[in-house]
Amino acid sequence: MASVHLTRAIRASTSCLRHELRRVTLSYNNASVSSRSTYATVAATGETKPKKRAYKKKTDSAAPSVKLSPEDIAASYKESTNNFTELPPDEEWKTAFPTVREHAQRVAVRSPEVAKQLAESIAPEGSKDLIIIEASPGPGLLSRALLNLPKERVKKLILLDSSPIFLPYLKPLESLDSRVSVFPYDAFNWATYKKIKDEKALDEVETCDDWSQVHPQLRFTMTMSANVHGEQMASQLIRAVSDRQWLFQYGRVPLNLILQARMYDRLKAEPETSNRCKVSVMAQCNATLTELVPYDDLQPYHEKFHPARVGHASTARHTELDARRVSSPLVAIQCIPKEKPVIAPGDLDFWDYCVRKLFVQKATPLSKSITALGPGANNLLKTLEAIESPNYVDTSKASRALDLQDWSRVVNTFKEWPFRPTDLSIDNLFMRRKHD
Incomplete structure (x- = not known):
């Protein structure tokens, strides 16, 4: 009976069906996590409960609107997903994981082949006893691929996701595998x-103060959201390297990130290119960036990732406007912290201030834009333009043409300036995502 109702609903209003799916997912999630106090707390406090929205019901002359009960929908998906232990068939993802407002920018791996390839790259042959943190795993296709690797490779898998839509597909993994x-x-x-x-x-994570080697255990993997929060997060994670903050307190922890190709183009942009920006400089000072898997293996988007929006998908690089859409091309990258980051411990504020100020006029020669660093900053040119100075820089270069050595010399000169501004702070240096 549930399947009959579901068929009728698909023919009816899509917005109505999504509304009902969200209700039942929240209901099922509250019931499924009651055995663990932390889950119960989330459900009770309503931290992840979406706000109610008004939906207009549309009529269809061929099929009148049908309102399904939560029991009907839950029964249908219980049959097809085996109590959420297994993921729904590919053709059911759009319905099982609706793109409601709270998850409009969430992206998840949908192709089993891509998930397997990513897992092999994150924990390649020869890996042993890795402790992997997977942030924003979505329904967990990549998580399952990691668990399917030879057991000696992965000792522990930590999954972080607050979505009431995805949690019912993640929690069963704990009972299936003690490593989760x-x-x-x-x-x-x-x-x-x-x-x-x-x-x-x-x-169980070792602290490795010797940065001559990459951390032997800990790995971090995250699928970034397709919005400004995802871009900010990627940038801030890499920024944390220089002062050994966050997970870098344990050592040189590799970051494996799935993000929009547009963001990666900015992270790896070379001097004198149009994409060169503050993010490029800060990231390249702290980490070595490479593609985790070949770019072409992740294309086209609509065949590899969820949500699939065929109308916007393409294997080609998008325009600036297209690149901001959820369905724009994605890339998987690996960020390995440098053994000796260019930004020395304690100097992050100086770097952040100088790079931010000078990139306001990124096409202007440094000899003219230097005044952005504060009143009297043109006096810094005496040091920067002195050929015999260890901080010599060709000040005819524009900010976007400066390489890392140039930037290091500019920042060092600013740092030694006795009249530099005292307030170098930036609002929301480590930003917390604001929930709607």
């Missing part, structure tokens, strides 16, 4: 990582 720990926390909130540490999820 699921936490219903927002991966875009910096406090989340302190929480999992306080809950002893990272007790």
